[in-house]
Amino acid sequence: MIGPDLIIIGAMKCGTSTLAAQLGAQDGVFLTQPKEPNFFSDDDIYAKGTAWYEALFSNAQAGDITVEASTHYTKLPTHPQTIARLKATGLRPKLIYMVRDPMARLVSHYIHEWTQGVITCSLDEALRQHPELVEYSLYGKQVTPWVEAFGADAILLLTMEEMKTDPHAVLASVGDFIGRTGMVWYDDLGRMNASSERIKRFPLHGLVFDNPVAQTLRRTLVPKAVRDGLKAKRQMQSRPELSDAERRALEPVFAADAQRLKEHFSQVSGLIFDKTKGAT
Template identity: 55%
Template sequence: MSCPDFIIIGAMKCGTSTLATQLGQQNGLFLTTPKEPNFFSDDDVFARGLHWYASLFERAGTQDIKGEASTHYTKLPTHPHTVTRMRAVLANPRLVYMVRDPVQRSVSHFIHEWSERRMSGNLDSALETYPELVEYSLYAKQIAPFIDAYGIDAICLTSLERLKTNPADELARIAHHIGFKGPTQWHSELSTQNVSAERVRKLPLHNLLVDNPVARSLRRALVPQSLRTRLAKSRQMHARPTLSPDRIAALRAQFASDQTRLSELFPDVIETDMKREVS
């Protein structure tokens, strides 16, 4: 039964889609479609069974290194069974965990959920209402169960900041960790994937009115592209939400001990730019 050799386990809104796209462009690396099966985390997906999960890797070549990328795997306490389920199936996977400045991740997370109509209002009120905006930025806490299960050497910690600063070298470092022996190439012509600022807020009955194939065909036939573009842009969050200095300071205080712990666990990776104040 075919199973992954490596998994990008998160974190959400830290560049995992871009990394998965770049890895998928390398000859000898295979990533699943969909990019995020969320098999070990989501109860309804896990209920599909291991044969369904294994089928996602059937198109891989016999010599390919196989992987997937599911950010739900580092979403405690929302998905508490991930590591237990993974440990029962995968003996020694190579794991990649992407992080970024924790405050900026929380902001991007809010924009993502706002576009999906799962959160509304302003960012300040959302931080009070939705604890996951903070919880998913507690990177040391999220990665701890994987360290306990597989050991710290199984985990490659990277960051959005590192990928932006030196993409080719960082891609090569990650590829080496997952066991890829060939040379890697960063494809700069590929756009950054899943950018929060470009997301369009879903309409009520979105699946019926927008994602429905019949509605999509009618829209393309009857509505000019220029008008469709204007309508989409009207549903974007044009200004990135800002936080007051007091709120930023409070968040930094919440993240401080976790960031210190992460620095102790991965001293060669955590950089000063991940701890800088948001201007």
């Protein structure tokens, strides 16, 4: 089966889109469009068949390193069939798993779901209604089945924090991992998929706000002050923070999971408590 040489398997809100964009900008690296096909995880996409998936790589040139990046691949228990489906193809791609401070990740996940209208309640209440906010931050739990299926040597673990601090070194480590030297980090690409504006979407959002005709009419007919006021009502004004009680409850959960992660990747450190205020 035709497929990727490399898959960025997650985690969600940990810089995967930024890294994928950087890889896609390199000579000799082919990134699928969409970059996040979620083929092996999502039942409705998997039902399209292997020919659909193989077609995503049809424009790759001979010698290209082919890449896809699907964060759904590390979303247990939501997508339990991912690894079995990938193994059944006979493909053995290299894997990159990106992590960050788990509390910071779950806050960014909450912001993302709030902007999509999936979550409408407070952060603390969302932790009770949406267990996936915590589950997807349990990196040891999420990556262990991948280690068991493909081996730890097939997985490069990266942190969002180190990518912010020294992106050139991170890209060099990726190059060493995939056997492609001389890759260059492009600062002008910026950060991808950041949730800094935190603007709530709603049904018909694309038709009303993203449509060029609607944009022109809105700017022509609606005064800017009114437009700014409406935008402010849909915008998260400040980054939400976990209550002290929730933080205390989560600390031992994430500490135990960090130990599990270190069983596979001994270099991991500093991933238990949120030291990255304001990150998105």
